[in-house]
Amino acid sequence: xxxxxxxxxxxxxxxxxxxxxxxxxxxxxxxxxxxxxxxxxxxxxxxxxxxxxxxxxxxxxxxxxxxxxxxxxxxxxxxxxxxxxxxxxxxxxxxxxxxxxxxxxxxxxxxxxxxxxxxxxxxxxxxxxxxxxxxxxxxxxxxxxxxxxxxxxxxxxxxxxxxxxxxxxxxxxxxxxxxxxxxxxxxxxxxxxxxxxxxxxxxxxxxxxxxxxxxxxxxxxxxxxxxxxxxxxxxxxxxxxxxxxxxxxxxxxxxxxxxxxxxxxxxxxxxxxxxxxxxxxxxxxxxxxxxxxxxxxxxxxxxxxxxxxxxxxxxxxxxxxxxxxxxxxxxxxxxxxxxxxxxxxxxxxxxxxxxxxxxxxxxxxxxxxxxxxxxxxxxxxxxxxxxxxxxxxxxxxxxxxxxxxxxxxxxxxxxxxxxxxxxxxxxxxxxxxxxxxxxxxxxxxxxxxxxxxxxxxxxxxxxxxxxxxxxxxxxxxxxxxxxxxxxxxxxxxxxxxxxxxxxxxxxxxxxxxxxxxxxxxxxxxxxxxxxxxxxxxxxxxxxxxxxxxxxxxxxxxxxxxxxxxxxxxxxxxxxxxxxxxxxxxxxxxxxxxxxxxxxxxxxxxxx
Ligand code: AGP
Numbered sequence: 347x348x349x350x351x352x353x354x355x356x357x358x359x360x361x362x363x364x365x366x367x368x369x370x371x372x373x374x375x376x377x378x379x380x381x382x383x384x385x386x387x388x389x390x391x392x393x394x395x396x397x398x399x400x401x402x403x404x405x406x407x408x409x410x411x412x413x414x415x416x417x418x419x420x421x422x423x424x425x426x427x428x429x430x431x432x433x434x435x436x437x438x439x440x441x442x443x444x445x446x447x448x449x450x451x452x453x454x455x456x457x458x459x460x461x462x463x464x465x466x467x468x469x470x471x472x473x474x475x476x477x478x479x480x481x482x483x484x485x486x487x488x489x490x491x492x493x494x495x496x497x498x499x500x501x502x503x504x505x506x507x508x509x510x511x512x513x514x515x516x517x518x519x520x521x522x523x524x525x526x527x528x529x530x531x532x533x534x535x536x537x538x539x540x541x542x543x544x545x546x547x548x549x550x551x552x553x554x555x556x557x558x559x560x561x562x563x564x565x566x567x568x569x570x571x572x573x574x575x576x577x578x579x580x581x582x583x584x585x586x587x588x589x590x591x592x593x594x595x596x597x598x599x600x601x602x603x604x605x606x607x608x609x610x611x612x613x614x615x616x617x618x619x620x621x622x623x624x625x626x627x628x629x630x631x632x633x634x635x636x637x638x639x640x641x642x643x644x645x646x647x648x649x650x651x652x653x654x655x656x657x658x659x660x661x662x663x664x665x666x667x668x669x670x671x672x673x674x675x676x677x678x679x680x681x682x683x684x685x686x687x688x689x690x691x692x693x694x695x696x697x698x699x700x701x702x703x704x705x706x707x708x709x710x711x712x713x714x715x716x717x718x719x720x721x722x723x724x725x726x727x728x729x730x731x732x733x734x735x736x737x738x739x740x741x742x743x744x745x746x747x748x749x750x751x752x753x754x755x756x757x758x759x760x761x762x763x764x765x766x767x768x769x770x771x772x773x774x775x776x777x778x779x780x781x782x783x784x785x786x787x788x789x790x791x792x793x794x795x796x797x798x799x800x801x802x803x804x805x806x807x808x809x810x811x812x813x814x815x816x817x818x819x820x821x822x823x824x825x826x827x828x829x830x831x832x833x834x835x836x837x838x839x840x841x842x843x844x845x846x847x848x849x850x851x852x853x854x855x856x857x858x859x860x861x862x863x864x865x866x867x868x869x870x871x872x873x874x875x876x877x878x879x880x881x882x883x884x885x886x887x888x889x890x891x892x893x894x895x896x897x898x899x900x901x902x903x904x905x906x907x908x909x910x911x912x913x914x915x916x917x918x919x920x921x922x923x924x925x926x927x928x929x930x931x932x933x934x935x936x937x938x939x940x941x942x943x944x945x946x947x948x949x950x951x952x953x
Contacts, residue, residue: 347947348434348446349373349420350524351541352505352515354560355532359383360411363418366534366541367398369589372597372741373537374947375420376428381435381442382416387512389416389442393433415513415560417505417535419444422947425452426469436473438480440509441490445472446537447522448952450500471500479506487511488572491518491557495570501698501951505535517558522951523696523723526550526558526565528579533560538720538949539582540589540739547582551722580722588738596940598742598834602926603793605750606786609919611736612751613758613782620776622762628731629715629759631766637687640667641712643675643703644691645950647745647829648752652691653822654918655756661915662764662778672699673953676706684711689759692716693740693748694949695723702953704729717755719748733759742941743948744834746926749826753918757782781912785919788910792923796931798907799924802889803931805905809837809860813851814925815844815881816864817874823918824864827925834933834943844877857885862928865892866909866917878902891924 349370353362363380378401379393390411394400398420405411419434425448426432434444449455452471455478460466464477475498483490487508495502501521507514517524517535527534527542527549534542535558539549552558555570556577569575594600616624624630640659642652649671656667670680672690676699682688688707692700695718704714704725716729719737726732735751761778764770770778806812812831814824824841831839842851844863855861861881865874871892879902882888887904894908907924909917933940 347422349537352417352535354415359416369540377421377433379433380418382411382413384413425471436476438476441479443476444505446503447501515560601747608737608747609786622758627733634766638685641688642669648691650826651752654753659760672703675703686712688712689715693719695720695725799927811838812860814841817870820864830929855884861886862889
């Protein structure tokens with residue numbers, strides 16, 4: 347969602363802001379803008395609805411602001427449609443701001459300011475915050491920001507400039523992420539590290555309500571009472587290449603190919619003497635033994651990874667696992683408390699609903715374990731225990747490698763849990779771990795042959811709707827396959843437990859309707875094949891994802907994607923790959939913007 351960049355230094359500020367914003371495009375946006383102190387120390391604003399290129403075109407036409415300090419923004423509309431006027435930056439008069447998040451009490455503030463004679467040009471909550479800052483402005487930016495944030499409810503990261511403090515950028519945040527990049531004779535603010543990696547790898551993580559001041563002398567950070575504080579300077583372990591396409595046509599394809607490495611990086615440091623070892627993450631067999639029940643709470647793809655985690659943990663450890671969508675969990679007054687473990691899975695570590703679910707779980711006395719990819723993110727920092735997935739930066743909105751490492755971690759967790767409670771012995775645990783360790787090589791081989799998935803995808807582009815079906819772990823995986831396809835191909839699809847079709851959904855089947863059936867689980871195989879025959883005999887075009895060794899009868903499938911043999915339990919690690927590729931190539935064939943699908947944001951930092 348919205349991306350913020352700010353700069354103070356000696357470079358051409360507009361170029362730095364545009365470059366930084368381009369690195370944040372993956373977050374999703376529908377308009378962009380900048381505000382720069384020009385050489386006469388006046389604030390110049392340029393903004394435009396649509397892609398960053400529209401803003402560049404506008405500046406080429408109207409003149410580009412030239413200066414060395416300023417703020418920039420990509421907006422993902424929440425309050426007010428995407429339009430030039432609703433684009434950020436917003437000005438309150440002497441104060442100009444960019445904002446990520448939602449000011450929940452903006453209506454009350456707007457009414458209050460309107461009564462005082464303040465008028466508003468846009469429909470945004472951001473303009474309300476800008477006008478409030480201006481209303482409160484007493485000549486001291488830090489005092490004004492401290493005072494104003496006391497009145498703001500909700501989540502925000504703000505980049506702020508004051509007309510009478512030229513070439514100084516201020517930043518503050520609550521809930522929404524913001525980092526402060528530190529280079530030689532220059533400094534930055536950004537919603538995420540990739541925006542500054544072309545210039546520096548060093549950054550501060552701004553904490554709640556801390557205020558950063560960036561000027562020619564460097565960076566100073568203050569607490570919410572205006573007291574100067576010292577913070578630890580962090581160094582990003584990504585480089586510029588990690589956030590480039592590396593010769594691939596799309597980030598999504600690159601990230602699909604990075605999966606074997608991502609799995610190795612994630613699991614190998616957590617395996618000792620052939621057994622899982624999560625001690626470094628604060629997890630020991632003694633801790634695990636104490637939990638009576640497990641909740642896995644997440645959104646979208648991360649929730650689907652949780653579904654795989656549930657099937658595997660329950661099967662191996664015989665401990666009950668409830669998977670919940672974070673936006674449901676947080677409002678349904680869940681029966682959770684002391685003695686329970688709540689696992690929050692999140693690539694970004696900033697998803698608003700997942701974060702709120704974690705806060706609720708903590709409040710109710712449960713222990714929380716975060717499985718997170720983004721280093722230093724809010725969820726990573728606030729959970730009781732933490733397992734980082736080492737996928738590296740995931741830029742494509744459609745998550746692939748992050749899902750892969752999330753399920754890899756769920757396997758390690760399930761193995762360790764099963765061993766801790768005595769449901770499996772060391773020999774079995776070692777066998778499972780070594781099977782998991784085989785998967786990166788097997789995925790590498792699968793990725794050498796993408797033709798079948800290209801062919802399957804070409805048969806899907808005219809479909810209006812399709813179904814994904816499976817049983818057990820194949821059903822859990824179908825959920826992810828279906829989400830992947832719909833988010834980037836814009837073709838409607840649903841995932842269904844194959845055994846549930848007869849209870850209503852089979853009425854949707856018509857001549858030529860594609861059904862992607864996943865059948866990798868030996869004990870459920872015959873049952874799934876029967877369900878496949880039911881849809882096939884009603885005209886469905888069946889695409890079967892199964893073990894290569896199975897030769898379908900002509901009345902079973904129209905197309906087949908064959909997978910190598912592996913332990914049933916671990917088959918999702920392989921079967922997800924063709925599902926990702928089918929979604930990818932369908933989107934490519936349709937000419938869609940694969941990496942930045944419409945209406946979607948990479949990191950959903952608002953409810
Ligand atoms: C997946 O392709 C989506 N982009 C989306 O479902 C995503 O997984 C979800 O928004 C959760 O994000 P998180 O992992 O950053 O919390």
